[in-house]
Amino acid sequence: MFETFDSFQKAFYDLRMVGFSRYDLSVLGNDHALQEKFGSAYLSAKDMEDDPHVPRAAFVSEEGIGELEGVIIGGAFYIPSYIAMAATAAAGVTATATAAAVAIVGLPAAAIGVLLARRVHQHHKDYYADQIAKGGILLWVRVSDKKREKLAVDILKGHSGKDVHVHDWSI
Template identity: 65%
Template sequence: MSDTAPKEKTIVIEIPEAVGVFDSFADLQAAIYDLRAAGFSRYDISMLGDEEVLREKLGSAYWRSRDLEDDPHAPRAAFVSEEAIGELEGAIAGGFFFLGSAIAWAALLTPLSTLAASIAAVAIGGTPGAVIGSILARRVGKHHKDYYQHQIENGGILLWVRVADPERRDVAVKILQGHSGKDVHVHDWSE
């Protein structure tokens, strides 16, 4: 890595960790779902942090997945499923539509307001809110896709799984390899 990378203390614990690199989000997601079904906690599963965090922690050095597989300084992040991102996008878009409509209703709930005027105001007030919400929701989805695409372009999506005993280690390795994980191996520590 770069000499310009900030030096900070990294806490390493003596629990083995399985590592795998994935060339597609679909394979990664399938592996994570199988790990969860096999009893691994979401707290045992981590991924590489996003590009901004990588720059903060490792400096401006060019990185490849293979360089970070066994690096205790590699920043970690939790896995976020496509379903969770979809729910977030829906909540953002729907929330802005609701907010615009609620403001319009509140403004028009006067004794002089007619039902037709109130309905028109809700439609007019809710539409800009829905548009703003949709734009923000798309940005969230794009950031999520860009996160994975950037890792694929730099050698693959990294996945680490804490494996406290030999039986769990074997299960994790088998799942990672079964979903096209490359360079699957175990190191004796985890962050």
């Protein structure tokens, strides 16, 4: 359990650097998955950390969110712009008119893309802020042997992981 996103992310990256697969690492599932499983009951991180049936999800890095934002903004600009360009080019319009059509269609679409990308980024931040408010960000690590177990525990504790312990169950 981590009290800050920064310490959590550093532990995640260090685990990846020493060879843990992203499939061996999981975080708490989203609110929808938790509500399906537990209803509207308030559960703290401490309540959920030892439950093997708690919904889990893959970690999405800040870089991954940045790439998604780029795709949203770029796609929002590119697709309408391409359609406008193709339509004006097919009509035999001049290059200046085609550029104007692309600007008229593409720039507002890109602005909408920026707003959508900001929403994605804020949702990502809120997800982890909510976990911190409920006691901390949970990170589960699947290990295959005692050597990897010790390595994972050392990394988690080295990045201020709280209540780091081992379970004999696996998911």
